[in-house]
Amino acid sequence: MTQVTVVGIGRMGAPICACLVRAGHQVTASDADPARQAAARAAGAAWEPSAAVAAARCEVLVTVLPGPAEVSAVMGPAVVAALPPGATWIDMTSTSPQAAAEVRGRLAGRPLEAFEAPIGGSPRDAAAAGLRLFVGGDAELIARHRPLLEAVADPAKIVHTGGPGTGYALKLLVNALWFGQAVATAEALLLGRRAGVDLALMREVLADSAAGSAFVRHDLDALFAGDYLESFGLDHICEQLSLVASMADAHGTPHEVADSVRRLYARALDRYGPADGELLAVKLLEERAGLRLRP
Structure with missing residues (x-):
């Protein structure tokens, strides 16, 4: 004990x-x-x-x-x-x-x-x-x-x-990539749906393709059910994405993609406030497209 x-x-x-x-x-x-x-x-x-x-x-x-x-x-x-x-x-x-x-x-x-x-x-x-x-x-x-x-x-x-610091760094990178995959996948699905491709079919094909990811395989079902994963606040998501940018600046590495994801989540924070929802940036994309990602 x-x-x-x-x-x-x-x-x-x-x-x-x-x-x-x-x-x-x-x-x-x-x-x-x-x-x-x-x-x-x-x-x-x-x-x-x-x-x-x-x-x-x-x-x-x-x-x-x-x-x-x-x-x-x-x-x-x-x-x-x-x-x-x-x-x-x-x-x-x-x-x-x-x-x-x-x-x-x-x-x-x-x-x-x-x-x-x-x-x-x-x-x-x-x-x-x-x-x-x-x-x-x-x-x-x-x-x-x-x-x-x-x-x-x-x-x-x-x-x-x-050593010290590596755990923090890797956790931030995992989060940044997941948020990036979420919004990139949502953009692709919105475009595919507008082009007449069935959402369920896209999920099946993407999951078993070079574009497959843990987000596609495990988290799309929640989004398709209208669940924006209310387990983390938008304000803290934006904070973490800013920490990634600051870490990249400190180490002199590029972060254009991470910055794009950060700006999109910042716009979601402006739109919804510090609400809970790891996929609220996806909801913002849905609103802009005038289309919900629902099979």
């Missing part, structure tokens, strides 16, 4: 808490929003409104937060000072390597350890302990905490990506 504090009890944090409790760990939950207490209690975790107080009780601190600003706010001087000597911070947030490195630097000079494990998957995957983890950091440290990681993730999907 490990004393674990989880900070961030949202869509993913609450089921992660429940998985850790089921695995036999003693879990304390904390969130800036006091309304999240009910979700923490339902998951079987103790509740502590102060992240610093909760951090003082733990061997492992897990943060599951919306983005870099929230990580920076939580991992401030009070929480860092409260962590007991020998504690490990595991950050499961999708953020940029640069922002994370700045926060990780606050641990310098204290006997603390840290690694990143940003998550891939849905709240349903989290509830079933079937998440994918992009784990960056020291291999020995990660191996020591692997049983805890396996409490929330499919063991076959826990990938050690390399």
Whole structure:
């Protein structure tokens, strides 16, 4: 049994808490929003409104937060000072390597350890302990905490990506490519439908062609049913796509396609506000075409 504090009890944090409790760990939950207490209690975790107080009780601190600003706010001087000597911070947030490195630097000079494990998957995957983890950091440290990681993730999907920052980078790239595939596929389907091709036939052919992708094979059914995947907010999607552009600028690599995807999602954010929906940019394309992608 490990004393674990989880900070961030949202869509993913609450089921992660429940998985850790089921695995036999003693879990304390904390969130800036006091309304999240009910979700923490339902998951079987103790509740502590102060992240610093909760951090003082733990061997492992897990943060599951919306983005870099929230990580920076939580991992401030009070929480860092409260962590007991020998504690490990595991950050499961999708953020940029640069922002994370700045926060990780606050641990310098204290006997603390840290690694990143940003998550891939849905709240349903989290509830079933079937998440994918992009784990960056020291291999020995990660191996020591692997049983805890396996409490929330499919063991076959826990990938050690390399040193600090590589997990964050790979998770952002996976997201950027998925969003790009979603809008590119939607554009193709809208054009094909206008040209008189049956949608169901297009899905079948695309899935088994050189243009096939996980989006075509696994996510088009949701779109065809009118589900825009309300598991992530447009504002956070735009933030992540901006982080990809900033990362590319920092490394001197081109990002024209990523910028096009980012601009389209930014227009969707202007249209719908910070609503939940990973495919709301596709909805925007449908509106502009005057056509719904429904078989």
